Amino acid sequence: ETEDERLVYESAMNWIHYDLNKRHCYLPELLQTVRLALLPAIYLMENVATEELITKQRKSKEIVEEAIRCKLKILQNDGVVTSLCARPRKTGHALFLLGGQTFMCDKLYLVDQKAKEIIPKADIPSPRKEFSACAIGCKVYITGGRGSENGVSKDVWVYDTLHEEWSKAAPMLVARFGHGSAELKHCLYVVGGHTAATGCLPASPSVSLKQVEQYDPVTNKWTMVAPLREGVSNAAVVSAKL
Structure with missing residues (x-):
């Protein structure tokens, strides 16, 4: 499938x-x-x-x-x-659980709806919190988040659900956490969030970001696209029309 x-x-x-x-x-x-x-x-x-x-x-x-x-x-x-x-194929769907806001986490779980079990999968290579996750085809992309000592990350990790392994993709242009992400026409979009504020404690967020980035998995490149009218954070982003 x-x-x-x-x-x-x-x-x-x-x-x-x-x-x-x-x-x-x-x-x-x-x-x-x-x-x-x-x-x-x-x-x-x-x-x-x-x-x-x-x-x-x-x-x-x-x-x-x-x-x-x-x-x-x-x-x-x-x-x-x-x-x-x-004609679209008839495919099975899987639900993955990962991440969180309070504590850094490197765990990934698969919810097996038929067996009614939660199955541990390969750990995220770099523990983090407040990142965003989005699926494109058979791969799950996690972007940004806070890593060690609350540092804000540009990193992008990709989980291949077929081979059950992680790999690193090109980093985002802007480090961010508390952002949203969604797929549109086989590309990944990240929207809003926070980044580190200059001169403030690492745990202090900046104002909400307006920047929107597009990632093309074929070229492994990020592009800055039209910004939001107002910055947002912890917002829901839905595919089909952004």
Whole structure:
């Protein structure tokens, strides 16, 4: 089960390349199992449409071209798209518990709703509190928070729920805690929060931040986007429309 079609596409291509001479003929059949129109637009155009194996096979090229047409209809909100390449998969969902406000914490738990159990998972590499967490596909991103001695962090840690391991992503542009985060069009947005106040005790928060940052998991880069009209902290942020 997956919500990230890049994993499906890359798995199919890895299988083909493992024995290219014998397996290249299966490429069109495999591409039809990938929800190509659900891939990020940039990834579809720059990685899939330019793949040499695909451009050399007429049938494979036609499949990708159809996916691009579907993607454009989706982006332009141009009617209902019924093609299989744009149909979301039926996936299972998981609930993770992590973090807190009073004490620094490095614990991560999975709530198994079928077994009615709470299962410990791999500890967060760097204990912290007042961070924000957001899921994109099969990965959980935790951003910022307060670390040792209440220092405010820019760090971003990523938990891969498939491989059950942590890795570090590019740090945010602004250190913050008490902020919100949400996913929109396969990108992560962090909103508001507090940062350390110059000349004050480390535990003293600054005024609420207006800054909003966008993170692209494909490029591993942060970008500052339009700020809020007023600073907020400990605010709820909901995906779909920010």
